[in-house]
Amino acid sequence: MTHPYKGLDTPAFWRASVGSRHFADLEQLWDPIQLGLEDKIATAGSCFAQHIGRNLQQRGARFLDVEPPVVSFPSKDEARRWGFGVFSARYGNIYTSRQLRQLFLEAHGERQPEEVVWEKDGRFYDALRPSVDPVGQESPSDVLDLRQGHLAAVRRMFRDLDLFVFTLGLTEGWESTSDGTIYPVAPGTLAGDYDKRKYQFRNLRYSQVMQDMREFWKLLKEVNPKARMLLTVSPVPLAATASKNHVLVATTYSKSVLRAVAGDLASENEDISYFPSYEIITAPASRGMFYDPDLRNVNQFGVDVVMDHFFSGRLGETFVAQQDAADDGELICDEGRLDVSQPV
Template identity: 65%
Template sequence: MAEAPKNPYKIQPEKAFWRASVGTRHYADMENLWEPMALKRADRVATAGSCFAQHIGNNLARRGAAFMDMEPAPPVFANETEARRWGYGVFSCRYGNIYTSRQLVQLFDEAHGQRIPGERVWEKDGRFFDALRPGLDPVGQESPEDVLQMRNRHLEAVRRMFAELDVFVFTMGLTEGWESVSDGTMFPVAPGTIAGTYRPEDYRLHNLRHHEVSRDMLEFWDRLRSVNPAARMLLTVSPVPLAATATQNHVLVATIQSKSILRSVAGELSEDYDGIHYFPSFEVISSHPARGMFFEPDLRNVNMFGVDLVMKHFFSGPLAEEFGGEVEKPLQEPELICDEARLDAS
């Protein structure tokens, strides 16, 4: 009979110990940060979330994954860069940034006819914008009817995406959001930032708590599996700090609170549900062993060295075998589309 270990840590692998796996290693040589999920080239992958989700989608597509583009750009744009500024090719559908769990579950319900937001159109200088994705249209439409017609087509694409995907990659970005007082509809940006008019009596800040984010994500998961029983979900947390906060906290404190909640929820969901996975892009970029080296001088935006390291860890183990190792990078990375950045445009 084998002798029992003196304590339960004696049987843990090397990655469980700080000194061996972090403290005495060069950061570039760290390994085994995650157990790669099963993913094949033929798996249909859809992406959504904050700005950082775009890196994962871009790299999956570059390595030959079946990246879903449900709303491809029409042939009126001069190039890909111009099309991206109108929201084409950024995510799997043209929904812009989905920063919060509340936006995600509300989008699903709207796409499936379960809710109609009370406020869907914002106005600015005589032009009209989709209030649920105002940053996608640089010039606006001539009438509210035009906006709603385009939104209906968009929702049809979203509905098909959820029904047809194999893997849904969602990058959780924020807990803060602005919602309608009348029906709780949460917008991607505060009214008045891009379009619309801010009225304190009609809109309020809602900083989602842990239990709210957890409930939203579980409700979304149940809804997704109801229309697509085999669907899987990969969660990440954006390492990009808040551009601004509307709470009473310093933006640094607000950032840590927000990211801590999102990271906690993502971890719990991946531990409790077999079909939900977590990839630690947040830890790779933001943990203190990185010494802040993967941020641009503004200490907010992630530089390409950081993005490359994140992708190195993502495409490891069986994913390296399936998708290959390093791939040739384009001369210029696609511009990230980030509505939140407009809060600190000055």
């Protein structure tokens, strides 16, 4: 007798590829993309995306940094506190698909948010990237001038990149009730003041995330026909939820939606790929070994395992690890400010 599973390769079967192996010995979790030393790579997304960018740089990739520091900092970590070198542009964390789409539209002059400036203790902050300026500006006009320079850099990045690596992080966010602008953090956490008449909670559904990403992809290909995209999903659980569900249930919903969108986009488009960092860290077979004791932050062992899988096959042959390189810098994660039990 025959059946459609007869003769499939080992990775198709749980017992042979997962159940009978130590998790550190898993193989063929993805088919590495074609990527060369000449390809210009840009990154954006949630906190976990920073690991991919760092490791690409350390292995000699042509990493785009369109907003380098304009002054000297005593250390790389200090520069990162000001948003430099965290991602390819100084936009801070882009957690949601809606943020990404709105940023692209604004950078290309097709959208203008009504509220761009937030105030705190007499200083002024860019509401759409409040974490990149720890001390704020003297006036709203200073914030707006700096934002124009930032948008020009973002525009160059989208025009010049060959590969855009985007890590989907959240479905939850807070948006303006007047024009739908969605912010990276809730008003009142880093700057600004929460007013329920001005802001409302938004938990994006599958259809909304998919629409955002499809529109973004269409727009990106219009300005940069050669662009490709690599999607990942952050394995970091929500720090807090405003959904009225338990944070564990809210995390499961959010990550399930994002994983489904990423998979469908990769299936529909030959220029979009998916890398399973989410599965590597969260799979039951890992028995939680890749998380810190808080069961939220991914430990260095987990990061190393993810990067070993990422740079497998032809990618490992092209991008060779340097002996003195280490992915040990502090992650910049705006969402952590939502958990009042964590030091801020």
